[in-house]
Amino acid sequence: MSTPTIVWLRRDLRLADQAAFHAAARQGPVIPVYVLDDEVAQHRRMGGAARWWLHHSLRSLDADLRALGSRLVLRRGRSHEELAAIRRETGARTVHALHHYEPWWRNAERAVAQHFDLRLHHGNYLAPPGSITSGGGGPYKIFTPFWRALQQRLPPPMPLPAPQHLAPPAFWPASDPLGRWRLLPSAPDWAGGLRDHWQPGEAGAQSRLARFVVQAPSYEQRRNLPSVGGTAMLSPHLHFGEISPAQIWHAVAGLGGSVETFLGELGWRDYAQNVILQLPDYGSRNGKTQFDALPWRSGDAAEADLAAWQSGRTGYPIVDAGMRELWHTGWMHNRVRMIVASFLIKHLLIDWRRGEQWFWxxxxxxxxxQNSVNWQWSAGSGIDANMFVRIMAPLSQSEMFGAGDYIRRWVPELASLPDSQIHDPVRRPDGYPRPIIGHAEGRARALAAFAAVKGK
Structure with missing residues (x-):
């Protein structure tokens, strides 16, 4: 039997439209490997909600691989060290993988390439990040011209089918039991809401896509209405690579209606990757240096306000509903994400990085x-961002986008209130707090803070 090759998996946990599997299968026996590499990520190791998803996604992928006569090998440690150990066990000298663009994964790829013939393939974005450049050959910093240029490269190639069979190696290297990684929460088990709302894995991604296809033509009309739930809810499946953007594009592109608006959101995902390719520390460094001097609040009062925001106890129903949805399901409606981010940054004058870390x-x-680019867009600190002085009014946003039923679901203390009162209750049920800051007061404080750094 020929020497096996390794497929190194990270955020690409699927069989269909997965170029690394196809390339490896053409060479002979295949060893699919996932390494839980917290060391390379350091402070960017996956958060609790993502680890819950990862557990179930890995279990689903292993079942799919076994149906093809293969299996998933699990290792924990530094990627290059664990893959090198598998090389010693099996003789594998070639590694196939998809390109990743987070700074820690690029470091890991360089380390793996010192030990293997590393062959990287594209497939997690509509076009390879870094390949969309201006007429002068430089990268775009602003989304609109980036999107125009990206559209000239679309549609993406037709998705590859899943392989029908993966030849196993002569013997399998050792694999960690998934349960030993303790990715699932315990004492307490806070993941009940996640289990109720999500089906991680490739089959779950395809099921979610099939549901969205029915709604996609009315995306523009529905996407901003939290009570309707008109968003695709494909983002976690895309993040873990259980579905490719090319699969989504070809499923919806010809449906008409307002599908183009949704395709632009896929383009924004590509844009975000191009930003971190240019600015790897974008998750911690302001895109506009003037914001380095912004007087963010700190101290006990700010920490108390942060805790109220995190727990959905701000006294603003739309903000509290969003934060409680996040805690319960690990997800939040996109319009509400913008509202809660603006509230933290501008009403509470708390550094956007604290919100980004909570979402992480x-x-x-x-x-x-996505997290870095979206938070910096809300803060006004990004290279392409909303203006800081544009401060969302959460009460009018809630009413404008018909969030009454959304609030009733996630803030049950207010469930009996009619639409005329639910967005800003005059009389508050026992236990529901008064607003921690008035809109006018918060807006004035934010504008004063920005005036101190404007023009720097």
Whole structure:
């Protein structure tokens, strides 16, 4: 039997439209490997919600591989060290993988390439990050011209089918039991809501896509309405690579209606990856240096306000509903994400990085590029961002986008209130707090803080 090759898996946990599997299968026996590498990520190790998703996604992929006569090998440690150990056990000298663009994964790829013939393939984005450049050959910093240029490269190639068979190696290297990694929460088990709302894995991704296809033509009309739930809810499946953007594109692109608006959201995902390719520390460093001097609040009062925001106890029903949805399901409606981010940054004048870190730990779709770019967009600190002085009014946003039923679901203390009162209750049920800051007061404080650094 020929020497086996390794497929090194990270955020690409699927069989269909997975170029690394196809390339490896053409060479002979295949060893699929996932390494839980917290060391290379360091402070960017996956948060609790993402680890819950990872457990179930790995279990699903292993079942799919076994149906093809293969299996998933699990290792924990530094990627290059664990893959090198598998080389010593099996003689494998070639590794196939998909490109990843987070700074820690690029470091890991360089380390693996010192030990193996590392062959990287594309497939997690509509176009390879870094390949969309301006007329002068440089990368785009602003989304709109980036999107225009990306559209010239679309549609993406047709998705590859899943392999029908993967030849096993002569013998399998050792594999960790998944349960030993303790990715699932215990004492307490807070994941009940996640289990109720999600089906991780490739089959779950395809099921979610099939449901969205029915709604996709009315995406523009529905996407901003939290009570309707008109978003695709594909983001965690995309993040873990259980489905490719090419699969989604070809499933919806010809459906008409407002599908183009949704395709633009896929384009924003590509844009975010191009930003972190240019600015690897974008998750911790302001895109606009003037924001380095912004006087963010700190101290006990700010920490108390942060805790109220995290727990959904701000006294603003739409904000509290979003934060409770996040804690219960590991996800939040996109319009509400913008509202809660603006509230933390501007009403509470708390550094956007504190919000980004909270989302990193609590979102099942916590993606370094998307999280960083979206938070900096809300803060106004990004290279392409909303203006800081544009401050969302959560009460009017809630009413404008018909969030009454959404609030009733996630803030049950207010469930009996009619639409005329639920967005800003005058009389508050026992136990539901008064607003921790008034809108006018918070807006004035934010504008004063920005005035101190404007023009720097």
């Amino acid at each position: 730990d609590t979102l099942v779709d916590a993606d370094y590029a």
